[in-house]
Amino acid sequence: MIAPIETKGSKNVLGKPLIPCCTQLKTGWYRNGSCETDGNDGGRHVICAQMTEEFLAFSQSMGNDLSTPLPEYDFPGLKAGDCWCLCAGRWKEAFEAGVAPKIKLEACEESALELVSLESLQAHQITK
Secondary structure, three states: OOOOOOOOOOEEOOOOEOOOOOOOOOOOOOOOOOOOOOOOOOOOEEEEEEOOHHHHHHHHHOOOOOOOOEHHHOEOOOOOOOEEEEEHHHHHHHHHOOOOOOEOHHHOEHHHHHOOOHHHHHHOEOOO
């Protein structure tokens, strides 16, 4: 098995090196496929989630349409199955509403724990 590529020394919620969220889409605060962050990321795009129709509809109902492409921002629009670095606050809202998408635990940046418990994340991790 090939070891996952690590990113710049950032840690994940397990205290290990952060792995990329997605290699096909330009996701994350830095648009490099990783849920890395810094102090300028007011939304804390640190939870690597796999989109579902249910979550996308929820996000749109909350005022954040993630499904519609916005070419002017190089945003392709998301569909079920795509992975994306979500704002920790939005994932928490979806969790509380019972529609939180599954996540890639090793790709969630450690600052997610400031808003969401490790236990909640572990209960929603993608299992192979």
